[in-house]
Amino acid sequence: MAFIFAFLFTFLIGISKGKLQMGFYSETCPQAESTVRDVVRDAIQSDPTMAAVLLRLHFHDCFVEGCDGSILIDNGPQSEKNAFGHQGVRGFQVIERAKAHLEGSCPAVVSCADIVALAARDAVAMANGPAYEVPTGRRDGLVSDIALAADMPEVSDSIQLLKTKFLNKGLTDKDLVLLSAAHTIGTTACFFMTKRLYNFVPGGGPDPAISPVFLTILQGTCPVNGDINVRLAMDEGSERTFDKHILQNIMDGFAVLESDARLNDDPITKSVIDSYFMNPRAGPSFEADFVDSIVKMGQIGVKTGSLGEIRRVCSSFN
Template sequence: MLRMLRMKRRSRSDNVATAAIVAVLVLIVHVTGLSEPEGRQQQQNLRVGFYSKSCPPAESIVHAVVKEAVLSAPRNAAILLRIHFHDCFVEGCDGSILIDNGDPSERPASAHSGVGGFEIIEAAKARLESTCPGVVSCSDIVAMAARDAVFLSNGPFYEVQTGRRDGRVSNQTLAADMPDVNDSIHLLKSKFRQKGLNDKDLVLLSAAHTIGTTACIFMDTRLYKFNSTGGSDPAINPRFLPVLKSKCPRGGDVGVRLALDAATEFVFDDLILHNIKNGFAVISSDARLYDNRHTKQIVELYTQNGTSYKHGKPPSFKAGFAASMVKMGQIGVKTGSEGEIRRVCSSFN
């Protein structure tokens, strides 16, 4: 009997100790945020049709503004796609890049050099405010505008989950870890992994460069300072190198722009991946996708045709891109009582 009593006391003591350990672990997870990858918990509050009752015309209003912008200047499609990427990679998809309150804000950061389209987002916001004041967030407008820009460029249409709220933080120092055009493949992979994106996402989201341009300022290292001898990137096809150098000569105008996919500059297709495979990538970060075994396999997977693919129908590039865009749009979102709904996208309330 005495032995049984001791065993019961020990069991009761063990249970108390176990409960205490669990409580501590729960507290650690809560404080450090180790329980979920970035944005996983918040994304549960995102849903397709979030504004179906509170602002039914929200998506059609954004689409109309984007269509006007793309018809007036086709390059606006790439601009709107890029602003979504840059927004999501700093502080999550919360519209932090839209804030324009001088040097402290994120917008002037060197990592965002060349990012534009802010006036298009503001135009959409103004129309929404006149119809549904204080309802639709700027971060959701950015996400919907990117989707519509892709679709209007012959790309896929995909459903955008909405319900994001706008962040209250915007500081250019937070943009320091943005993927850079001269990053190695290992650094690019690392930066994407930190956002919960894998190698497939890296390849497919990089393929957004199928539309848009770059400036010669981003070509100097690749063309003239790639190694210690001051040579060019050996990954550039020998037939393509003189073309690039003629557009961006040493000491020339760094503001000159060149298409990332010259053959179909304004058409959203998979030609950019074929260019990467054949040494015709324009910027270094695209070419680096062929430096690593895993990313190289993904590029090759999406550049096979039906006759060369041995496992049935090859995967759809457009469907894959759409899935990666939805995934990217969930990074670090703020929902529920977090953040705010800005009245003007460039200013905190």
Template structure:
């Protein structure tokens, strides 16, 4: 019994904090970790403002498949996750790898790629005038990456019922669905994702989504003409595409949503009531804070299916598993 107790004490001492996420996880082992990530993200966003949205999207897509374990970054397996249809258009991989390379030079084999993704998303939000917040760290990188596992990713054409079910399956509520959809307040989308909504919305391939405000529909069609360039891009948050704010929820409520999945938030009494709460006469003095609620939701999302302790590894290169 004495030997077992001693062994338990040793394991607890050497691995304390390895099994739960905590703010400041690298405080003693790699104190410059968060500042290194911030510097890389700041430079990337300065040279490409749309990179902020790309990094935020990368974190979301990673967490919704196999949990927040950097599986989205792998590109050496035969069928890596990043090749899934649901992940098309993702970018920013080189920014994460740039941060990883600097971290490996300063703190070899200590900071996981999964944590870099979470920190980069946090910094991207702050750099677009969004809320600042602390990120619990201590994630480990996963051992699996396969495109077939991305089937549960939310799609722009999903109904509100399907969207709610997919979020619930990840432990996220209808309120989280609204708030995390509001992350579309920054960034752009391709006309490719607009074709069905603008020209083939009804069975038989005719008509436009009636949820689109009649004053907005001609503008969308002008930017994404039928048989036009499907790679042309437009801001997802009309009128405020570079600032992280709640303006996109106002657009959704008024029929100015660009993405079909965002518009569907108006189809459900519960998701609609969440949006309405941020625009009540009592807000912002007495009503809920969009910024505070968003932070709560993204921190919660960042803990989906995390691997900690001995359940994962710390990759030396984010795009491949350690040999």
């Protein structure tokens, strides 16, 4: 069951200049949010994996140059989207489809950056996660450079490095846990599992944090010298539903990604995970806290006012 939470943030993160606001397009393009929702619904009905894809796209956009649509630009080999840390990121055609619809009804009004944020919100709700409102008014950035994506969080990062990368974006250790929990939907490739399954310790061997039972399953899916493109759910047993099941898996040694497993090693991030299970009735709400974190993330380094532009096509600068 989805929960509805509306959070209006009066502070800004990173290098943002100005304020986003709820209903930014209510007068200039009142159908903006419903148009994006319709396009996202069609995309997910055609391909259920698209919910996770669009959520991931939002994260990857915001962590480089802020939430400004920079990941959408296709300007040759130097495009940000070609960075190693963006491997497997998809969903660009869904954003372009929504943009094309909006250009037909409200030309040069709705930014691609806002479409990315709205599409992620709708994807979460359509995966049975919390429905929530996001402030809009982002403008599209004017830079797309592969070199700027060098500090993207990686699945092999230590917990300290992950915490530092999030802190550099104005995000807390709690935000790290909650935004990592977005892995509750979606899949990853065996390519990202090889080290953890076979070469994690000196001399070879798996990550000891993996439950022996789960290790057998993972190695069966991703055998030595197997197809590295085979995909597996990041939240074993609940990959199509947005919920806190992935946190239970992390606690039980059933984390798929190395970065998720490390959340259970650090006392601070582990305490955040534990808090969602110690007192189900009176404890914190995972859904409400996730909304808090993703709306906060969506304000990293936004361009507003006279900064940036409103692209006509999301894949190219005007």
